[in-house]
Amino acid sequence: MSWEGIDRRKFPRVLYPCLVKVISADRRQEALLTHTENIGMGGLSVTVKHEIKLFTPMEMEVDLLDLEEHITPKGKVVWNVRRKSIEEIKPMFYDIGIEFTEISKKDHERLRENLQRLIEKGVKVSKPFI
Numbered sequence: 001m002s003w004e005g006i007d008r009r010k011f012p013r014v015l016y017p018c019l020v021k022v023i024s025a026d027r028r029q030e031a032l033l034t035h036t037e038n039i040g041m042g043g044l045s046v047t048v049k050h051e052i053k054l055f056t057p058m059e060m061e062v063d064l065l066d067l068e069e070h071i072t073p074k075g076k077v078v079w080n081v082r083r084k085s086i087e088e089i090k091p092m093f094y095d096i097g098i099e100f101t102e103i104s105k106k107d108h109e110r111l112r113e114n115l116q117r118l119i120e121k122g123v124k125v126s127k128p129f130i
Contacts, residue, residue: 013038013045014115015124018062020046022098025057025074036062038126041112043075043099051094052077058098064114071107073100 015038023031029052037045044062052058056077061070079097103111119125 013040013126014118015126016115016118018044018064020044020063021061022046022048023059024052025059037095039111039115041100041108041115043078043097045095045097047083047093047095049093051080051082052096054078054080057101060098064110066110066114068110071103071110073103073107075100075102 016036018036018039019033020036021031021033023029032046032048034046034048037047039045039062044060054077058075058077060073060075062073063070075098077096078099081095083093083095
């Protein structure tokens with residue numbers, strides 16, 4: 001299956017744990033260093049220790065682990081889900097979905113090339129929650 005053959009309007013994602021730094025565009029929250037749960041042409045999801053409100057504008061720095069500069073898309077939070085606590089001593093975590101709202105042509109092409117390469121290697125592709 002090629003990347004071009006997937007329905008991009010629904011933002012399918014590749015299960016790929018890239019390193020990512022996220023910060024709210026208004027800088028009201030501190031920068032968070034985390035990793036992606038999955039990533040696609042339309043956005044990514046991350047796990048964080050606190051809730052980030054819906055529609056919060058975000059700035060990101062994503063390390064695609066391809067030895068090149070990080071990509072720096074902008075986006076907004078489109079979903080957040082609180083995970084259930086398994087143990088009392090562990091903090092609650094939130095899965096956050098961020099839709100890209102702005103990405104340079106250069107970063108867009110690098111992301112597309114990396115996702116295509118991963119799909120060709122057989123990395124699992126998932127459909128989004130929304």
